[in-house]
Amino acid sequence: MSDQTHGYKVGEPIRDTKAPEGPIEDRWDKRRFSAKLVNPANKRKINVIVVGTGLAGGSAAATLGELGYKVKSFCYQDTPRRAHSIAAQGGINAAKNYRGDGDSVYRLFYDTVKGGDFRARESNVYRLAQVSVNIIDQAVAQGVPFAREYGGLLDTRSFGGAQVSRTFYARGQTGQQLLLGAYSALERQIAAGTVEMHTRHEMLDLVISDGRARGVIVRDMVTGEIETHLADAVVLATGGYGNVFFLSTNAKGCNTTAIWRAHQRGAMFANPCYTQIHPTCIPVSGDYQSKLTLMSESLRNDGRVWVPVAKGDTRKAADIPEEERDYYLERIYPAFGNLVPRDIASRAAKNVCDEGRGVGPGGLGVYLDFADAIARLGRDAVEKKYGNLFEMYERITGENPYEQPMRIYPAVHYTMGGLWVDYDLQSTIPGLFVVGEANFSDHGANRLGASALMQGLADGYFVLPTTVGDYLAGATKFGDVDPEAVEQARDAVQQKIDKLLSVNGTRTADSYHRELGKLMWDYCGMERTEESLRKALERIPELREEFWNNVKVPGDPEGLNQALERAGRVADFFDLAELMCIDALHRTESCGGHFRAESQDADGEALRDDENFAYVAAWEWGEDGPTLHKEVLDYEYVKMTQRSYK
Amino acid sequence: MNLTLKVWRQNGPSDEGRMVTYKVEDVSPDMSFLEMLDVLNERLILAGDDPIAFDHDCREGICGMCGMVINGVAHGEQRATTTCQLHMRHFADGAEITIEPWRAAPFPVVKDLVVDRSAFDRIIQAGGFISVPAGSAPDAHSVPVKKDDADAAFDAATCIGCGACVAACPNGSASLFTAAKITHLGLLPQGQPERDSRAKAMVEQMDLEGFGGCTNTGECTAVCPKGIPLDTIARMNADYLKASK
Numbered sequence A: 001m002s003d004q005t006h007g008y009k010v011g012e013p014i015r016d017t018k019a020p021e022g023p024i025e026d027r028w029d030k031r032r033f034s035a036k037l038v039n040p041a042n043k044r045k046i047n048v049i050v051v052g053t054g055l056a057g058g059s060a061a062a063t064l065g066e067l068g069y070k071v072k073s074f075c076y077q078d079t080p081r082r083a084h085s086i087a088a089q090g091g092i093n094a095a096k097n098y099r100g101d102g103d104s105v106y107r108l109f110y111d112t113v114k115g116g117d118f119r120a121r122e123s124n125v126y127r128l129a130q131v132s133v134n135i136i137d138q139a140v141a142q143g144v145p146f147a148r149e150y151g152g153l154l155d156t157r158s159f160g161g162a163q164v165s166r167t168f169y170a171r172g173q174t175g176q177q178l179l180l181g182a183y184s185a186l187e188r189q190i191a192a193g194t195v196e197m198h199t200r201h202e203m204l205d206l207v208i209s210d211g212r213a214r215g216v217i218v219r220d221m222v223t224g225e226i227e228t229h230l231a232d233a234v235v236l237a238t239g240g241y242g243n244v245f246f247l248s249t250n251a252k253g254c255n256t257t258a259i260w261r262a263h264q265r266g267a268m269f270a271n272p273c274y275t276q277i278h279p280t281c282i283p284v285s286g287d288y289q290s291k292l293t294l295m296s297e298s299l300r301n302d303g304r305v306w307v308p309v310a311k312g313d314t315r316k317a318a319d320i321p322e323e324e325r326d327y328y329l330e331r332i333y334p335a336f337g338n339l340v341p342r343d344i345a346s347r348a349a350k351n352v353c354d355e356g357r358g359v360g361p362g363g364l365g366v367y368l369d370f371a372d373a374i375a376r377l378g379r380d381a382v383e384k385k386y387g388n389l390f391e392m393y394e395r396i397t398g399e400n401p402y403e404q405p406m407r408i409y410p411a412v413h414y415t416m417g418g419l420w421v422d423y424d425l426q427s428t429i430p431g432l433f434v435v436g437e438a439n440f441s442d443h444g445a446n447r448l449g450a451s452a453l454m455q456g457l458a459d460g461y462f463v464l465p466t467t468v469g470d471y472l473a474g475a476t477k478f479g480d481v482d483p484e485a486v487e488q489a490r491d492a493v494q495q496k497i498d499k500l501l502s503v504n505g506t507r508t509a510d511s512y513h514r515e516l517g518k519l520m521w522d523y524c525g526m527e528r529t530e531e532s533l534r535k536a537l538e539r540i541p542e543l544r545e546e547f548w549n550n551v552k553v554p555g556d557p558e559g560l561n562q563a564l565e566r567a568g569r570v571a572d573f574f575d576l577a578e579l580m581c582i583d584a585l586h587r588t589e590s591c592g593g594h595f596r597a598e599s600q601d602a603d604g605e606a607l608r609d610d611e612n613f614a615y616v617a618a619w620e621w622g623e624d625g626p627t628l629h630k631e632v633l634d635y636e637y638v639k640m641t642q643r644s645y646k
Numbered sequence B: 001m002n003l004t005l006k007v008w009r010q011n012g013p014s015d016e017g018r019m020v021t022y023k024v025e026d027v028s029p030d031m032s033f034l035e036m037l038d039v040l041n042e043r044l045i046l047a048g049d050d051p052i053a054f055d056h057d058c059r060e061g062i063c064g065m066c067g068m069v070i071n072g073v074a075h076g077e078q079r080a081t082t083t084c085q086l087h088m089r090h091f092a093d094g095a096e097i098t099i100e101p102w103r104a105a106p107f108p109v110v111k112d113l114v115v116d117r118s119a120f121d122r123i124i125q126a127g128g129f130i131s132v133p134a135g136s137a138p139d140a141h142s143v144p145v146k147k148d149d150a151d152a153a154f155d156a157a158t159c160i161g162c163g164a165c166v167a168a169c170p171n172g173s174a175s176l177f178t179a180a181k182i183t184h185l186g187l188l189p190q191g192q193p194e195r196d197s198r199a200k201a202m203v204e205q206m207d208l209e210g211f212g213g214c215t216n217t218g219e220c221t222a223v224c225p226k227g228i229p230l231d232t233i234a235r236m237n238a239d240y241l242k243a244s245k
C-alpha cells in the first residue's frame, strides 16, 4: 500500500510486545519479575554507553554504574551538569497525595492520558504514575532542596491540566536542583570508576553489528578527532528536537543529531509532528533573537491572562479599565480558567492575537497580570514564590512585572515525538534504548506541565536499569563487533564533515537554520493545514539543496570548530523537518499539540478522529521516502472522550 | 548603537594569544551580549575569518556554561547576571568593550574565550554528593527539614558552576564554589553522615587542582551571578577544621 501524494509508504503494523497482560496496576511488578537478571560478576564485563547527561541520561548512567556495569557517558557540554534539564523551572509531578486532596496513582495516570489527548500507551503511563512517588523519595535522599512548609514537610503547587496539588518544586529552579542531584550521583560513580565520562563529545553515528546497537561514533569537540566507542548496549538520552524551529525555549546546543542518525540506521521515529508550544514565553524582540525564554507555567497559578476587549487598543495596561479587559481563559474555560493545559492556552493566545487584540510590538503578545495576586497576597509573598522569574523577565525586557503586567506569547518548548520504544524503552534496533525527551513514550499528543522531569527520572533511575538488564543477560552471546560496520559508520561521519567544510558557499549555517525555523513555525507550528504543510514539503527540500550547495563553514576538521558543530546539526534538522511535515500532513485529525485547522469543533477546539487515528505513527527511514507503521492504541481503562476543560 | 570590541583571541592552549579589535555596528539595545557576538561572528564567517569561540548553551542564566571577563569584570558589571543574561541596553553607544576569558591556572584556555573548567567536576567527585543508590530511599516525609534550613540549603545549591568566582579572585581561589556545595549538603539532615569526610575531601581536591587560598577579599561573591554569600566559606572552613582534627 502506498500514498503517492503524501510521499510515503504504509508498512506492517507495529506493536509493543513487552508490557505484560493483566490488571494495569500489576504490569510493572510482573515485568520486573520476568526480567532476567545479570550475575554481578558478569556486570563488570558488560559495557553500556549512555549518550546524554540530562535527568534521563544522568540518572541512567549513575544507576547503571551503581549496579556494577561498565558505563561510558557522553555529553556535548563541558560538564554533565549543564544538560538542558538544568533549565526546567516549574516543578515535578508525583502522586504522593501528601495534601489529601484526592490524588492517587490512578488519577495521575488518568490526567496524563487525558492531557495527552488519548494518544499515549496506557501501560507506560500507568507505570510512570507508579514510580513518580519513588522519584521524590530518591531526590530528597540525595539532598535536593525542595520547597518546604513551616512544619518541615514538602510543599506542592498546582499545574496546568490538573485539579490537585501534586507538583513538587524548588523555587523556580526545579530542573536545576534535580539535575544537580543526578549529576552528583553520576560524579560519585565517576569517582568510583564505574562510569567513564566524556564531556565535549558529540555523537555523530550509531554502530550496528549483527542487527544490534553496539557502539557510537563521536567527535571530540576539542581536538576534532573522530572516535569509536563500542559496547553491549547503547542508551540515547539526548533530549528533544524543538530547535528545529530555530527559536525555542531549548538551549542553543539541543539537537536531533543523535536520534536522527539512529533513525537513519533503522530506529523508527514516532509521532514526529507532536510539538508542544508553551503558552508563557517572553515575546520575540527582534530578528537577531537567538532563543526564547520561558516564564514558568506556575505563574498561571497567580497570574491572570488578558487582552483588551477592543482590537488595536494601544493604551498602557494600567489605563485599560477592568470592564474593557478580556480575561479570555477564565471566560472560555470557567472550570480550569488560567490553568487549562498548554496546547489550549497557547492556541487561545494565538486566536486573540489573530483577532488583532494582541499587545506589545507587532501585536504578538498577551498580558499575564499579577496585580490581583499582589493585592491579595502582598508583594513579598509574590516575590517569594516567583522572585527569580520576575527578575529574569526584567533582565530580558527591561520592564518591571511588579508594576506592569508581563507580556507573554507562545513558543516551541517540548517535543512529544521521538524514537519509538516499547515498554522496555527499547527502540526497534535491539540494544538501542531511548530515554527522556528523546523517546516518544508517555505524553501522547500533549505533555502536562511538570511531567517531563518525572518521566526523565522515572526512565533513568527506575525503568531502564531493570529492562536493560533483561537485554544484557544475553550479552555474552553477542560476539565481536563487525569491523566493517565500524569502518562504514566512521566513513559516513567523515564524509559529512568533509562535505560541510568543502562547500565554501555564501551563507552561514545559522542563516539557513533561521529560515528553516521560520518556515516550520509558519507552516507546521501552532496551526497546520493541508495547504501549509504541502508548501513546507515543497520548500524544505529546495532549501536543503541550497544549504548543501551554498553553506559556508569556516575552519578545519581539527580543533574546536563551533561553526562546524552547528552546521552538522542544521543538516539533520532539515531531514527531520521534512518527516515532521509528512507526519503532520498524514494525521488529518487534530489532537493535543497537533492542531489541524480542518479538524475543529464548533467552538474551535481540537477535534480528534479516533476511528482513523487512534494509533502511534512510527516512521521507518528509507532513501526513497519513509514508511509508516501503525501501533494501534487500546484504551482499556480510560474511556476516550473529547477533552473538556470548560 | 555602534561599539568597538577588544577581544582575546587564542588559537589553542599553546598559542600565546592577543587582543584583537572589532567594530560592530547597528547593535540593538534589546540584544543580549551573546546575540551581539553572534552578529559579529556571522560577519566574520562570511568574511572568511575565524569566528570567536565562546561557551554558552541555555542562554537563560542557569546552565553556567557562558562566562567572559567584560571590561575587567567577570560576567560584566551588571550584578547578579550571567554573561548570557546581560543586555546591550546597559552599554553606551560608542562604547569600547574588552572581552577576555576566565584567567586562572586551573582553567586553561581551550580556544579564545573557552576555558577548561573540569577541575570543578573533580572537586564534586571528591565528595559533593550524598551516597544513596537508586531505589533505596525512605519516604520523603520521613525526615522533616526546618524550612529555614531547607531555604538556606537551596540558596547555596543555586550555584551554577560557572567559575566567575575563580576568575574574579586575586588568588584564583575556588572557595566560593566549593563552599556552596558543602553548605548545601551540610545544612540538610540527609547530608550529615558524610559531612566531615565531604568537607575534607573537597577542600583537599581544591588545593590539589592548584586553586589558590582564600584571603577574604570578597571579589567572588561580588561577581557571583547567583549571589552565593561569603559566609558559606566560613562554614566550609569550620567544617574542614572540625573534620581535620
Ligand SMILES: Cc1cc2nc3c(=O)[nH]c(=O)nc-3n(C[C@H](O)[C@H](O)[C@H](O)COP(=O)(O)OP(=O)(O)OC[C@H]3O[C@@H](n4cnc5c(N)ncnc54)[C@H](O)[C@@H]3O)c2cc1C
Pocket: A051, A052, A053, A054, A055, A056, A057, A058, A074, A075, A076, A077, A080, A082, A083, A084, A085, A086, A087, A088, A089, A090, A091, A092, A174, A175, A201, A202, A203, A204, A237, A238, A239, A240, A249, A250, A251, A254, A255, A257, A258, A294, A413, A414, A435, A436, A437, A438, A449, A450, A451, A452, A453, A454, A456
Ligand atoms: C525552559 C524549560 C523549562 C522546562 N520546565 C519544565 C518543568 O518545570 N517541568 C518539567 O517536567 N519539564 C520541564 N521542561 C522539560 C524538561 O526540562 C525536559 O523535557 C527534560 O529535562 C529533558 O531531559 P532529558 O534528560 O531527556 O534531556 P536533556 O536534559 O536535554 O539532556 C540531553 C543530553 O544529551 C546530550 N546530547 C544531546 N545531543 C548529543 C549528541 N549528539 N552527542 C552527545 N551528547 C548529546 C546533551 O549534552 C545533554 O547532556 C522544561 C523545558 C525547558 C526547555
Ligand code: SF4
Pocket: B158, B159, B160, B161, B162, B163, B164, B165, B166, B176, B177, B180, B220, B223, B224, B225, B226, B227, B228
Ligand atoms: S559560586 Fe557563584 S560565581 Fe562561583 S561557580 Fe558558583 S555561581 Fe559561579
Ligand code: FES
Pocket: B055, B056, B057, B058, B059, B060, B061, B062, B063, B064, B065, B066, B067, B082, B083, B084, B085
Ligand atoms: S548560557 Fe547558560 S548560564 Fe549563560
